[in-house]
Amino acid sequence: MGSLQDVLTEKISSSTENFFLEKIKSKMLAGAAMLVTAVRAIESVYGKEGVEVIHNAIKNRIIQLTRQWVEESKDKTLEGLCSSMGSHGTQEWTREGNNSRQSYKFTKCMWAEVFKELNAEDIGLWICEGDVLSANVFSSFNPQINFKRTKTLMQGHNICDHEFFFTDQGDN
Secondary structure (H helix, E strand, C coil): CCCHHHCCCCCCCHHHHHHHHHHHHHHHHHHHHHHHHHHHHHHHHHHHHHHHHHHHHHHHHHHHHHHHHHHHCCCCCHHHHHHHHCCCCCEEEEEEECCCEEEEEEEEEHHHHHHHHCCCHHHHHHHHHHHHHHHHHHHHHCCCEEEEECCCCCCCCCCEEEEEEECCHHHC
């Protein structure tokens, strides 16, 4: 399960962790609310085409950040890349796997909570889309890396199921 404890050098109490998680969520909500307000304003003036301009800019930024992160990563194995993604307390998840398959089951996601609260899951899905975009960047470093997801919390499912895996060249 994701926890702030995963990134802190000293343990904190669960009440302190919950306090900070609520602060993080509050900041996420404020930022997401500004994004949603801007997207809806652009949509009212420029229609879906205006929204696509914003959406494409966000996709390009995700790709750029992921590429930079992978290039700077010391451990480019599948397990190493997946391990360094981390959730830093904003999600609850379990992870299993090895260096040929990494599976995650997310049961809680602050982004899903925030965008649902704003009634803007359509925009929140842009964050979920980042998973696929990031996996495509992984594939550009190693074409055998693949990604599969069939459910997201943002779409109302009970989990987000992520699976990163290697395929042999003969599997294509």
